[in-house]
């Protein structure tokens with residue numbers, strides 16, 4: 001249950017309870033008071049008749065004139081029933097004040113065999129009076145103590161609660177069993193090497209300090225989400241066998257000024273009590289954002305928090321073994337002060353894994369899963385450029401879930417492919433009815449695939465499918481054979497030709513009037529590629545000039561001479577069109593040349609809905625041998 005809610009309910013219950021108890025006490029108290037008053041009245045009424053001294057009373061006793069004695073007020077007062085000749089031998093109630101220390105009175109009464117009775121009521125009434133006056137505040141104070149004690153308990157788990165606003169919400173693990181070792185991390189070897197060194201700092205600091213080396217205080221991990229930054233930090237804690245404090249930067253971002261800073265202080269206090277240790281701050285940009293930035297010129301709370309972090313990091317002059325590991329994917333927005341020497345000295349970039357990295361990561365995550373022999377992790381790695389470690393772990397997990405769903409003992413190629421398709425292309429839709437549209441889509445996709453298979457410099461066909469996925473009605477997948485590193489002009493052209501292949505096939509097979517809107521995405525893609533070839537990569541007749549930068553901002557804006565600019569824009573458009581025309585002609589030629597094989601492939605595709613790249617290549621090989629040159 002939500003803890004805040006729980007606390008509110010507790011408060012409400014507590015208030016209701018105290019109201020009830022309070023009301024009871026009041027009635028009870030009034031009751032007691034009336035009783036007291038009645039008693040007093042009774043006493044007073046009897047007293048009003050007559051009184052006598054204690055000495056006289058003793059005489060009466062000796063004379064045997066006393067019949068009965070009622071003691072009140074802790075034996076300070078007595079109402080004596082007596083009859084004497086003085087009183088006309090009529091029994092009368094006489095009040096006697098008994099001096100303090102007359103302890104032998106009771107003894108005497110017994111001696112003379114006098115009927116006596118001690119009345120504790122007035123005393124009891126006083127007690128109740130006091131109690132009833134004190135009870136309510138006592139209940140309140142008790143309740144408050146109880147409530148705050150409880151909220152302390154809550155906050156030990158949650159890090160929030162009224163008495164605990166400044167306590168650090170860091171998860172603290174005394175014995176570092178993060179369970180992660182360096183063997184669980186693959187594909188980011190440089191980062192791993194750096195961290196292995198830090199483990200050795202933590203294990204044998206003397207080795208470094210002896211030669212005058214300073215142990216770094218802070219290590220900043222920079223990279224996109226899911227690339228293993230948390231994993232690395234956990235691994236060092238585990239390998240060095242030191243405590244691991246983990247906290248997300250966002251947990252320091254609070255409404256009230258000073259709370260974030262107090263949490264930082266508390267975190268570092270805990271850390272310094274547990275040296276050597278690792279303090280891991282995820283999303284450090286949440287605290288470390290450049291000061292004085294943001295809407296309204298900065299945020300006092302965040303600035304205080306950041307200042308506190310800077311102070312704490314400066315605090316341990318000689319590093320006694322607190323190593324702060326920060327993670328972010330926005331190093332550009334971090335305050336420069338954080339990156340100054342003595343703070344996050346070391347910056348390690350953790351990028352998306354390359355092909356070999358992906359193979360390594362897949363192997364790590366395949367370890368505890370029973371894969372069929374037909375599953376090739378290498379092939380899977382080929383298919384997944386741009387995937388992070390987390391994406392890959394997720395992919396294998398999804399395939400295991402699918403295998404369970406199909407009640408299989410092992411995970412086969414089918415589940416792995418299905419999981420990959422789903423993650424890359426989106427959730428599969430329902431298959432189309434056999435209509436003319438479906439046939440057109442089949443031709444369109446085969447058009448892409450045939451060019452992809454026959455054209456030099458083109459990536460291999462992975463699969464062709466008529467099962468809708470994401471927004472697309474059909475899909476042709478290619479296996480990128482290189483990671484997005486350097487791409488040649490020929491590869492870019494080949495990509496444009498094959499992408500045009502879909503629309504061109506529609507035109508040739510169904511005629512211009514039947515052409516559909518389905519190719520709009522293809523056309524956007526090719527235009528973008530061609531334009532970048534001209535404006536960024538210097539791959540046109542305009543020459544090796546960067547006309548635009550990465551953000552599509554003009555770099556070549558000259559003198560403000562509009563005629564000149566228009567002229568330049570025209571030239572860019574002309575060059576873009578030239579490239580696309582060239583590619584369109586080539587695509588048209590290839591489709592016309594291979595019409596037989598296209599018809600056959602479409603027939604097959606309509607039958608099976610999904611064609612494997614391997615099967616498709618087999619089919620193509622029977623009719624064509626030579627690849628088309630660009």
Ligand code: ADP
Pocket residue numbers: 184185186187188224225226227228229230231232327361364388389390391393
């Ligand atoms: P980050 O902190 O960079 O966002 P994490 O370290 O939390 O990413 O990674 C999330 C998960 O993804 C990990 O628990 C692990 O299963 C997987 N993963 C990410 N990178 C790797 C890697 N390099 N090697 C193995 N598994 C990885």
Ligand code: ZN
Pocket residue numbers: 444448499502503519522
């Ligand atoms: Zn297409």
